[in-house]
Amino acid sequence: VAQLKDHVGEFPVLGNGDIWEADDALAMMSKTGCDGVVIGRGCLGRPWLFGDLLAAFEGRPVPPLPALGEVGAVMVEHAAALAELFGSDRGVHDFRKHTGWYLTGYPVGSEMRRSFANASSVAELQSLVDRLDPDTVPVDGAARLARGHTNGPRRPVLPDRYLEDLDDATPPDAAADALVSGG
């Protein structure tokens, strides 16, 4: 990232990779000179990370990680928003993967995790949230616990015959995008 920033000078460069806490963003920016950061895995199940970043950038203290009551309220809000956007079935089904990320670092037990991951309505999610102890705080280091891909770097894939003519500006066909998408 530092080399790229050196190379492109005035052009803004956004750094990326292993930003789990607000301090990681400040450290990357001061170490590399980049102008901002982009976050992938660090915000999975942790939307408050953006508020933490704002605090850090403005020189305010970064709030502690939320207790389970706040996490549960945000889960229900998130699931309800997806249900509104995609309809209840698809929205709640899509939300299931987020439940594991939201609960990462909170000692709730595997049975509770399984129930969340199988919920089929916002009402069911709400009733599960109601069974959580709202005062439960996360374990030490919870922010840095792995989420998202955990099996290390993956082999990059270039579109077919890409290297044969690097000056050819023709965009690859749509299928090439599917090959490299991590989403």
Ligand SMILES: Cc1cc2nc3c(=O)[nH]c(=O)nc-3n(C[C@H](O)[C@H](O)[C@H](O)COP(=O)(O)O)c2cc1C
């Ligand atoms: C849910 C998710 C979806 C992603 N989708 C893509 C993608 O479609 N294309 C891509 O180039 N990278 C994708 N990435 C990779 C991120 O852009 C980022 O480079 C990578 O996660 C490293 O940053 P991180 O340490 O903050 O996670 C995705 C990452 C996550 C967590």
